[in-house]
Amino acid sequence: MSPPRATPITPERPVSGAFGRSMRVYRVILGLAFEAARGKAVALFAFAAVFGMFGAITGLVTKLVVDALSGGDPGRAMAIGVGYLLLVGATGLVDDVAALLQSDLGERTSHAVEQKLMTVSSAAAGLEHLERPEYADKVKLVRDRSFIPYFAFTNLNSFSSIFFGLVAAVVLLGFVHPLLSVLPVVVAPGVVVQFKNYRKHFVRHDATALDERLARHYLELATEPAAAKEIRLFGLGPHLIERHRKITDAYNGMLFRDQLHRSWAGVAAGALYGAALAGAIAFVGWLALDRRATLGDVALVVQVARMAIGQVQSAARQAAWLAELSFVGERYLWLLDYRPTVAVKPAAEAAPVPDRVEQGIAFDHVSFTYPGTDEPVLTDISLFLPAGTTVALVGENGAGKTSLVKLLCRFYDPTEGRITVDGTDLRDLDLDAWRARTGAAFQDFVHFQLVASEAVGVGDLPAIDDLERVGASARQAGADRVIDRLPDGLDTQLGRWFEGGVDLSEGEWQRVALARGLMRPSPALLVLDEPTASLDPRAEHEVFATFAAMTRRKGGDSPITVLVSHRFSTVRMADVIVVLHDGRIEEQGSHDDLLATGGRYAELFRLQASRY
Ligand SMILES: Nc1ncnc2c1ncn2[C@@H]1O[C@H](COP(=O)(O)OP(=O)(O)OP(=O)(O)O)[C@@H](O)[C@H]1O
Ligand SMILES: [Mg+2]
Structure with missing residues (x-):
């Protein structure tokens, strides 16, 4: 209930x-x-x-x-x-x-x-x-x-x-x-x-x-x-x-x-x-x-x-x-x-987040309408994200991809239905602990005008001074090359608000955001909402290749990765691809399955492939 x-x-x-x-x-x-x-x-x-x-x-x-x-x-x-x-x-x-x-x-x-x-x-x-x-x-x-x-x-x-x-x-x-x-x-x-x-x-x-x-x-x-x-x-x-x-x-x-x-x-x-x-x-x-x-x-x-x-x-x-x-x-x-609608259970009453997600995350007839609006942006979503897999969300602008991701991070609760982690309702989980086990890079990422090491390190506050972890995350995100070019490396002040601050290009800022998203030590969930939209195709490919290798190496402990991208060369690497249209799931399956079905995915894929 x-x-x-x-x-x-x-x-x-x-x-x-x-x-x-x-x-x-x-x-x-x-x-x-x-x-x-x-x-x-x-x-x-x-x-x-x-x-x-x-x-x-x-x-x-x-x-x-x-x-x-x-x-x-x-x-x-x-x-x-x-x-x-x-x-x-x-x-x-x-x-x-x-x-x-x-x-x-x-x-x-x-x-x-x-x-x-x-x-x-x-x-x-x-x-x-x-x-x-x-x-x-x-x-x-x-x-x-x-x-x-x-x-x-x-x-x-x-x-x-x-x-x-x-x-x-x-x-x-x-x-x-x-x-x-x-x-x-x-x-x-x-x-x-x-x-x-x-x-x-x-x-x-x-x-x-x-x-x-x-x-x-x-x-x-x-x-x-x-x-x-x-x-x-x-x-x-x-x-x-x-x-x-x-x-x-x-x-x-x-x-x-x-x-x-x-x-x-x-x-x-x-x-x-x-x-x-x-x-x-x-x-x-x-x-x-x-x-x-x-x-x-x-x-x-x-x-x-x-x-x-x-x-x-x-x-x-x-x-x-x-x-x-x-x-x-x-x-x-x-x-x-002001009483926010996301009600947080005190840690003592909340269910602990499992050390390891065994089965996966399930959406059970989830619908969602933004507070203060009338039209649902997600309707009757039933979806299973199996443990240790990468699930790609695709769909046109406004299809509801980011909204679905927001529910996973519990920035909002579903208006109907529920989301469960190994059977436990997300609303019953210890929210702080859930967030501590979630790594994320968002579409509208932040340009943190901090020192470079901090701009990455704030992705896991307890490790903000752990330069080894910061460096490793930067490498995984391909942000190491950005940082190496900075005059004082990790100690460089980013952004132009400050005297001596170095401004980055949008793609470079995005790599820093991605590195930040990879800082969590043992994420159960990794959310990448168009984390590479500002990267050139080759850079995006490299990032995901490194990334795929990293998650596989961790074996059974690898997080559930939810990836939103408009690039099919990236999307096709995912284990499961979910096609959203107007807030509903239109089809889901592997790249090959979906191509064989000949539905919207196949159509969009051919459209993009024909352009490259
Ligand atoms: N905070 C909000 N309040 C009200 N409506 C919103 C809010 N955020 C998004 N929406 C609406 O929800 C719908 C889905 O938006 P969403 O951001 O989930 O789409 P998306 O699939 O991520 O699109 P894109 O590919 O452009 O990122 C849109 O019609 C949008 O207008
Ligand atoms: Mg979006």
Whole structure:
């Protein structure tokens, strides 16, 4: 019985409503900042509270100095002044320390986010998430905004600063006259207007996310080497610039209109704040005339009321930033919560991979549809790959060869049916152990821009430093000649991203990939998905001759080799040839059998033979 498929995209813990979700977002991303550098984050948080109260303290000092002077006690005024100066000096120092801690925390949190992204993207056993556009979109968004936990942290600090500042202000104003302590409430309508404008801006910003990504894509196409040849040949440069310009013009127009809107709202709100401030000062002036307040009280209200209004304003701004914060944060959480469909059994519960595959690998009525699509790409595949044999998969582009190979590596699970290794369902096998016994060279192989020995050695991490093994794999893949020509041999940096790096031709890169695929010490399965497509026919022939000799020499221990190739001179060496067409097995057998049958294989073979 096949295990139930895990449902993708389920939240870790269901939280009710937008508020609950936003709080969880805030908590998780803030947690990242504190995780990245706990001591520094706590210190900065404490500083923020102190800084928040500084305005109120200044107001209080002003009052005390004015009162001392008007009470005829200049000595006292002087002492308070000196104390205050010392305090200012100390906070200046703390400010410098805070700036240092902040920049460090900012870097650390960004890198923590990058590492989290690397973990969630690469730890999932399957490939589904990486081949889905909505996943890729979110990864890109979060990657581009990896500063978001730091942003959340400064947001929290601002709130704490504002909170302590406001409490201090309300208390001091209340001392002068209880009526003055309602000042922050009076300015609320202006704040609401500003907040709404900010929010609207973020919502619109969100709506342009796709355009923004497109503009970025055009930028990358025009500035990165991958597309350079086609861009030049097809004369796409000006066209891309024009597309970029259209999008960014619209975007900038939107930004400017929003900014203008906010400016007007700001002017209106400013008038309201000004009126409230003037009212408060007039009120305390009147109290002073009436001898119910001192001159110091007047000075205090002028200082503190202005500061309190400013604090309320920045609270509105911070609350609006929260909207952006939760936008990015929710996508980050979505990534963390994403449940891939390939469910991995813990090693303790999983069946061990046999030291030696005795019978073979069987496909039992396997069908497969890519997640998020409707059409099956493999339908009712029943196939036996006998132990120690080479099985070639042939078929036209899109026939399903690579998809079948992906199932063998368990990058996906079949939608129907099952794949068994000596009778054990692949889903029940210890997946890490299965991968450790699988060697592979893929059609879309990677150009690892590493030192040559590593570019081969990563094919079996425990042996990355074993230069003998690396050398042997390179020889089997015909990559030794590539490496021998490099200026520093195995120590040569590959790729042109790095100073002194040597770029290889596509065929040379492919030989390195093939060598990497041959690094596993005792593979049970060897997957070669067009590993020689970029090699010239003679090179391909040599590779396979060496390769066939190698597998035969190992006798009974030789892996099951699954070979995908469009070249029949290679394919005919296989023990079994499977012809796929439109995701179904059309015919299978040895080269001679299939020629005798006179089906699609025979037709394709004659077509190719007639051309050489
Ligand atoms: N990640 C994916 N998501 C959705 N559909 C996919 C995905 N990868 C491949 N397909 C579809 O599956 C079908 C089979 O593709 P597959 O790569 O298995 O073909 P192939 O036989 O290896 O072809 P080729 O000879 O060109 O390498 C194609 O129609 C393709 O569009
Ligand atoms: Mg393919």
